[in-house]
Amino acid sequence: MKTFGIVSNSPDVLKQIQEVAASVFNPKTTIYKTYCYQDTREIPGIIQDGCAEIEGWIFSGETPYAHAKPYLPKNMPAVSCILNGLEIFRYLLQSLALSKMHVLRISIDLPKIASRDWVTAMQEASIPFDEVHIHYYDSMHIDQNIHTVVEFHHALWQAGKIERVLTSSTKVHQALERLHIPVIQMHGSTFTIRNALLKLKERRMHQHLIESEVALTRIETVNMEKLLLASSGPLQFQMQLLHLKEKILELCQNLHGSYLAEKDNGRFEIFASRGIIERNAGKIREAIEDIRLNLNIEVSAGIGFGYTAFDAQRNAWRALSYGRQQDPRQDVIAIDINGNIQENLGTEHPLTFTASLENPEILRRLESVGVGTRNYMRISAIAKKIGHGFTSSEIAQQMGVTDRNARRIIKNLLTAGLVICVGEESLSTRGRPTKKYRMNPEFQP
Template structure:
């Protein structure tokens, strides 16, 4: 049974939970209503450990939670479609006998509204639109609608917010709410059900972690006696056992500073921050570099092979960090950190593979480059950019880009000059 926290205004939360009863065999819904969407941050901070996934009635509260948790893995929101806009317009037309004549509307984007009106081929007469985001306030939106209505510029208002709707109605402004429809809620619940199935798949996948102190032989040489070494190893094992308890996993000591932990993928991913703190503690206690390789697989054997590949890659990297290799060939370096990079060492494009083979560039490094460009949102970049973010030597980075240009996978698009001395840096772009 997966625990689902539902966040939104009271009326929306009640509707969502009502429809959610269809999934009561697999999901348990808990209401976390708010009066102001800014309360979302406090709710997710206080109750994030109490739920497996969050469901939001709207995109703004979802965005706040995403910023608060720095992750969107366990977040789902109800997509705001044209249906909600059409419903509110029909209500307005029915009760006021006027359609889009002198009306104020708050929307998350103007394009959303324009698309809805374009589809019904109706041009508004006098329509005032205010877009909102996570920094907007209920009072700000109230003032927008009230000022227009008091000045006689509008005859009514359409709003996405329950608090704004109730406030305007109390002030005597004809107001209609753009609320989620039954179809939108059911679609979000289907997505949520699929996400929980993914969680189940992760929880049943095997995860193997290999944790190794790189220079254990030097640590052995430093200690005063074999007893001190045994005390140190007991201290390390105690630290790892505490972490292992969080995973509900098992610890295996291999000797010479190498340890293996068996658990599940879901548990490892949920406790990645605890692993980071554990590694930091071990590094300080041993005054040595600690490397970590994590492998996932459907069997212990496949997960262990991936973990061995992962720890080897961690050792090869200058900054080390946690490296993960999934069962599908996806590789994650600097896992759990801001500079986390995900890419694959497999490739299905035969033509591209042949080009890389011709210039002796590995698929792994090419995918690493494309993943970095996507994460950094670069249109173009310099050799220094690559060297800095991928921890490559500038000479190797330059040779890499020259090789890609040779097989027409990249192009040199110009140079950037500086006021200081030295040659201008060439700028490159992938094709």
């Protein structure tokens, strides 16, 4: 049985989405859990509490989706029933019919994401903007700015500039009704909801195909001779090997009975599906740390994903090789069929990037300063994850290199024009200020 979560602040909309969903998904194999919130601050808790059993989320609009997005697990299928130009045009016609006039004298509030669709709908319909007053709001802060939106409409009503209000907010709708101002609340029609549900169905199928890929986890002990030299005799050495195998078997059990193959002393291959490995990457990381702590030997893991066992095995070898080149203590590294590299798998902040680059201008500039493609792509991915200007120390920490090496790489990228300095920050009264950088937007990998 598939379980989908539906989130809205309107019980009527929740019911409408459920009714439309019955025509898209098989009712015999699908369960819906509805969540009706009163305040957008409730949404993160709804997501965190429900994600253990929910396989996909349906949001009634942009506002709940915007508040939920930061808390959705990676690769979790989610859609929202966003008002598009067609929907807005439908409400414009409804307002025109109710006013029984040839000129629209209305005010309307919309999330900023819908502004382009609104302008396009008005222009294509050749509707004059003179008597139409628009207020765009930030979906993330609508609950805190309800008073501002209501005042916008109320002032226009008192000035006699409008005859009706179109709002996309339930709270604004309720407030205007209390002021006895004619108001229509806009929400997605059956057509919009069905399109969103079809998109969710497609994303769920795509995610299922990805999760069913073959995954191979290759675990290798780096310095097995250290264990041998520390043993008092062959019996103790064999006991230590048995402890190692016990830890690996426990890991297989945690991976729900995945197939285990022992290649030779200290080298193991675990076969499973990609979905199982990605959901339990933290357990692989914990097992490696446990082996390091209890047996005092270095262990590394490389995970390969692929359509076939051969593809997965080849990518697992590539992941191990990559880990040795970058940092022998890298815990878990994965490489998929497209060559995408995932570092720090199993942590809260994994880093994903591709090692291939096809932009000839960037390649030429990298070659001129002697910076490798892989390092450039890693820095680009780190900068994107940080989201604001980065420092050399942040790059050093994420890449597992010294500050000196990070400064050298960034200096070379500055020379190549691929990184730009955007300012400085001083965290203390002593010492030099720290320079902040950004990737040059003119050159996108």
